[in-house]
Amino acid sequence: MNKILIVAEHDGSRLNPAIAKCVRCARDIPDANVTVLVLAADPAAVAAEAATINGVDAVVTVANPANAQALAATLAPQVAAVASGYSHVFGPSTTFGKDLMPRIAALLGAPQLSDVMAVESATRFRRPIYAGNAIVTVEVAAGTQLVATVRVASFEAAARGNATAPITAASLDVVLPSHTRFVSLSAARSDRPDLQTANRVISGGRAFGSADNFKILDGLATKLGAAVGASRAAVDAGYAASDMQVGQTGKIIAPELYMAFGISGAIQHLTGIKDARTIVAVNKDAEAPIFEIADYGLVGDVFQIIPELERLIG
Amino acid sequence: MNRILVAIKRVVDYNVRVRVKPDGTGVVTDGVKMSINPFDEIALEEALRIKEKGQAQEVVVVTIGPADCQQQLRTALAMGADRALHVQTDAVIEPLTAARIFKSLIDREQPMLAILGKQAIDDDCNQTGQMLSALWGRPQATFASKVEIGDGVATVTREIDAGLETLEIDLPAVITTDLRLNEPRYVKLPDIMKAKKKPLDVLEPAALGVTPSEQLKAIRYEPPPQRSKGVMVKDAQELVAALRSKGLIQ
Numbered sequence A: 001m002n003k004i005l006i007v008a009e010h011d012g013s014r015l016n017p018a019i020a021k022c023v024r025c026a027r028d029i030p031d032a033n034v035t036v037l038v039l040a041a042d043p044a045a046v047a048a049e050a051a052t053i054n055g056v057d058a059v060v061t062v063a064n065p066a067n068a069q070a071l072a073a074t075l076a077p078q079v080a081a082v083a084s085g086y087s088h089v090f091g092p093s094t095t096f097g098k099d100l101m102p103r104i105a106a107l108l109g110a111p112q113l114s115d116v117m118a119v120e121s122a123t124r125f126r127r128p129i130y131a132g133n134a135i136v137t138v139e140v141a142a143g144t145q146l147v148a149t150v151r152v153a154s155f156e157a158a159a160r161g162n163a164t165a166p167i168t169a170a171s172l173d174v175v176l177p178s179h180t181r182f183v184s185l186s187a188a189r190s191d192r193p194d195l196q197t198a199n200r201v202i203s204g205g206r207a208f209g210s211a212d213n214f215k216i217l218d219g220l221a222t223k224l225g226a227a228v229g230a231s232r233a234a235v236d237a238g239y240a241a242s243d244m245q246v247g248q249t250g251k252i253i254a255p256e257l258y259m260a261f262g263i264s265g266a267i268q269h270l271t272g273i274k275d276a277r278t279i280v281a282v283n284k285d286a287e288a289p290i291f292e293i294a295d296y297g298l299v300g301d302v303f304q305i306i307p308e309l310e311r312l313i314g
Numbered sequence B: 001m002n003r004i005l006v007a008i009k010r011v012v013d014y015n016v017r018v019r020v021k022p023d024g025t026g027v028v029t030d031g032v033k034m035s036i037n038p039f040d041e042i043a044l045e046e047a048l049r050i051k052e053k054g055q056a057q058e059v060v061v062v063t064i065g066p067a068d069c070q071q072q073l074r075t076a077l078a079m080g081a082d083r084a085l086h087v088q089t090d091a092v093i094e095p096l097t098a099a100r101i102f103k104s105l106i107d108r109e110q111p112m113l114a115i116l117g118k119q120a121i122d123d124d125c126n127q128t129g130q131m132l133s134a135l136w137g138r139p140q141a142t143f144a145s146k147v148e149i150g151d152g153v154a155t156v157t158r159e160i161d162a163g164l165e166t167l168e169i170d171l172p173a174v175i176t177t178d179l180r181l182n183e184p185r186y187v188k189l190p191d192i193m194k195a196k197k198k199p200l201d202v203l204e205p206a207a208l209g210v211t212p213s214e215q216l217k218a219i220r221y222e223p224p225p226q227r228s229k230g231v232m233v234k235d236a237q238e239l240v241a242a243l244r245s246k247g248l249i250q
């Protein structure tokens, strides 16, 4: 049996949708037994939610006021204490997982695979490298404990079922560090769907020229019920917040519909949208590389096309 | 002495369109332009700025890899690093091995800060800095977009999925850089000349007590599935009609 431990990402009350995708990935491993680990100040609600995901065999909780903030230095020793006896320790390839999982791996002395996009066996996985320009199949020796982050854009979410997995509380005897302290979080509050899980995403690039101009995407986003993303150039120039960046070093997304406005299509950007079902590109340059991968391309000026689309979609 | 250790990895330049070798044994690197990993350039720039503010005395750059890596170390010295360490090896260096080597160098150099890139753009692992902080038992502030050094502490703003998070960490610590932390300076010709005289020490992993092990065996490389080129539409109306017919919009 392969025992897989998934470290839950949550906001204190809700489980992050990426976790159901990690469950799906874990289930692709033959003969898998899947445990979700919830570290929180008060894990009850999140644990109850995790227990209903199809394919979850058990939920383990660790309650500690120190877990109110997701600090890697605090969480990692607790996960490491639970992880012995598990063959695989998984987390999502969100910034939470990217920050935390390698710290766990080093404490366990285990190798880590980042951004697992497919499971071939319990010891063999595929992952992208070079900004997605190559896919490598990697194998670890049988019996090696493996830490991994799951590329969430590659997996469907496991569904919620009626059954509930047993929830047990672990009490750990781990000394937690005080050298890392949470100060604040500034989140751009938005009523829009979450960029990483939205069905539709519309993104803007350098073409917009100012933060004010970038806002013309808002009307269309509302009409479409879409999340808004951005290229690195748009974020660097201050038109959009950093958490809106799509690409190799931003968010990797897989919406049903992706619309890129005034984005040239640099490889680092394309890497973030390769799994989108349908890609639409609007660019005034007919030679822009984004048209090479777009399902529908339209040569035109974003300042003219966006209001037209908004009117037509009505 | 207040010292900052900066990791410099030699990688295929970010402008190169990387191709998989036809026989699937790797990617084509022959005759391809190599550069400092962009995130490591940002790491070095940040270290130099901290030093220029008088908050550190020495910036030491470190690379692990084959002999050619010295080109990137020389560039780093030309940017303004004080000295360089080259851990020379032709072995495959996985992030955990790199972290072990950095940890061993930290024991010798006793820096107040180690700054690494958040990810190397070749393996895209995003692991080494976090692993190093775990082995060192020190704080980590990953994906930094702002760093302020105080008295024995650093205040770091991090780019995370939810927005911008600020942490206070005790020093010594590990910081990994994100793209918006700073814009690296250009190297000037006279600096390249001066850099030739700066110290560059070569060591072997064994001298640091680390034996590189390959736990993650790459067995096959493939090009990614290609998206086929779609159709061009002539105007917004045609686009909306096409999306409607596919049921993508109402």
Ligand SMILES: Cc1cc2nc3c(=O)[nH]c(=O)nc-3n(C[C@H](O)[C@H](O)[C@H](O)COP(=O)(O)OP(=O)(O)OC[C@H]3O[C@@H](n4cnc5c(N)ncnc54)[C@H](O)[C@@H]3O)c2cc1C
Pocket: A204, A205, A206, A207, A208, A230, A231, A232, A233, A234, A245, A246, A247, A248, A249, A250, A251, A261, A262, A263, A264, A265, A266, A267, A268, A269, A272, A282, A283, A284, A285, A288, A300, A301, A302, A303, B014, B038, B039, B121
């Ligand atoms: C290490 C590294 C990591 C990176 N990570 C990312 C990443 O995660 N995500 C990312 O996006 N980039 C990333 N980049 C940057 C990437 O290489 C490109 O620079 C960036 O994506 C370009 O953004 P852009 O397309 O908005 O700007 P540009 O390349 O400047 O393109 C602007 C486009 O807008 C078009 N245009 C201009 N005006 C109009 C108009 N009025 N109407 C219609 N079209 C118009 C132009 O024809 C052009 O094609 C990274 C780079 C590096 C080095």
Ligand SMILES: Nc1ncnc2c1ncn2[C@@H]1O[C@H](COP(=O)(O)O)[C@@H](O)[C@H]1O
Pocket: B007, B008, B009, B010, B037, B039, B040, B062, B063, B064, B065, B093, B095, B098, B115, B116, B117, B118, B119, B120, B121, B123, B124, B125, B126, B127, B128, B129
């Ligand atoms: N062989 C190496 N030599 C120097 N620095 C490295 C090496 N490997 C990793 N690093 C550092 O660790 C960072 C993250 O690398 P990775 O975990 O491979 O994505 C890089 O940006 C470098 O700063």
